[in-house]
Amino acid sequence: MTGSADPGRTAPAAGRGRPLRVLVSVPPGLRGQFFPDPAPLLALGEVTFLDDHRDLPGALPGTEVLVTSWGVPPLDAALLDRAPGLRLVTHTGASVKPFVTGELWARKIQVTQAGAGMARSVAEVALAFTMALLHQVHRFDHALRSGVAWAEAERAPLRHEILGCPVGVIGASRTGRAYIDLVRALGAEVRVADPYLEGALGLDELLATSRIVAVHAPALPETRHLLGARELALMPDGAGLVNTARSWLVDEAALLAELRAGRLDAAIDVFDEEPLPADHPFRSLPNVLLTPHQAAGTAQGRRRQGEVVVAEIARLAAGLPLEHAVTEDMLRRMG
Template sequence: MHPTTDNRPRLLLAMGPGIAERLLTDAHRERLAALTRTDPHLVAHDLAAPDPRAAAALAEAELLLTCWGASPLTPEVLARAPRLAAVVHAAGSVKHHITDACWTRGIRVTSAAAANALPVAEYTLAAILFAGKRVLRSAQQYAELRTDQAWLDASTAWGNYRRTVGIIGASRIGRRVIELLRPFDFEVLLYDPYVTSAPPGVELVPLDELCARSTVVSVHAPQLPSTHHMLGPAQLAAMPDGTTLINTARGSLVDEEALLGHLTKGRLHAVLDVTDPELPSPESPLWTLPNVLLTPHVAGSLGNELHRMADQAIEEVARYGRGEAFADEIRAADLTRSA
């Protein structure tokens, strides 16, 4: 009798140190071992100079399963991976490691960006609802005063009933935020230059109009040359007094100097999960302004939410093994207008 041929694709894990331990559970590793020919405990941290075991695995690999900290797939790296046909990225953006050489060679690419969008949208929903209720400032004042106050009298401009929320960018995250807002009594505006018709119940408007009409503005556009400081002095000045700006995208999309002018005067409020630079200087007013909630880039997947990205990535590995199309394939043209 002839031995049974093992047609499972060979796979190599490639990501930064310590990432695989957070990303993959034992069950994930067992499933990878069942779906592919792989050592689910072998992780290549540096494909440009891999250790001998990783180098041998790379030479045979048909699939790479990548995540944060993955090495750029340069022509030199790809020359060491002659059989590589696809990259499954268990995170969001692939711009850090997918190079032009990958597209030239016809390597297929998919990512778990859809899974990573969910916690960002959930963070945004919480920020929108808390902004309308002025939770940050009222909690601060409550702690400062520690006495009974006429909160009902002080809150005449608060509340979430028929408040106008402006969403900048119909990205995966932006679209998910819009879905999450449906059960609430909000008027939702959308700005996205690539969108020609808005989802039901959403009004598509120019950026300046969105800023002028919204009392909460949430940023979900990609970081591109065309989006650098897209919220500049004119857009920020157009926002009504008391507007809350939420940024979970990238700090460079907002002119931070112009924003600080409005924040230090108390005219605007902000919920910032990203800044420019990513870590503000120790002297930045963002650390101490009472109308600013500053978080350390935690809106995206963290903790057990990484396992959702692993689930999606491994499903894509399974589709590849069955000869099916990826559910969320990325093409080179997509990266000109996405994160």
């Protein structure tokens, strides 16, 4: 744990009353990415930085605002008893499901998250995945790295441009909309499946008519294995699946069966088990492109996430409604 920030840099903003007591439980490496210029954060009040989540119990007393990152322990009754004045938990990431409990709302503690800052970064990775699958980059790379003869490495399924390509998007989420803007700008013929979007296609029709299917739906009870064996079988031979959202949405075993058969290609950033085991079959398949759940990890995206956190704390201090609040009902419905 580090001590309170330099008092000379933590004066409250002009015109505000007593400064908020803010505890930032974010490891130093990530903290530097979220808050490369710490001045706006430090201006919010009396800020204490915590380097290790394991030190949270001892650091909580007196805290009014808790800034969290991945790996923070569950905020249960025993932990919250240490901070009776806690008013806000603001998460630098998106999903608060791993650590938020009903105790927060029982104690009138508000919760907010910074998922909005990730949308562009994840959408760009989904676009990169799309282009790689269309041009068979993953297959060429796998062939050359595995020592296959040049003539054999040259052989790959027919490649396609994105111009005029039928791209199906499942879920018009923030990230889904950002991805749609990117692929449309490159000339793709976009179709969307989303039960809340007027004029959207049905899921079956979208799957059957798209060369690339990009998953951007939320993780809700009703979207568990939204793409199972029946749905994946609807995709045309040679189609590609892009998943930068949640593994929750795709039946991994059913996808693996299609990939092993060589009928589909896939680019995947999220997995049922993380870290992905070293012996997982995905790792050895030539028709699969893998990244280790890092689609959101750009310098710009991390900075935007930090900006969302700072803005939410400022809104709390000003007595304004939060823009990215998570309600108890929302948490209950999260996968």
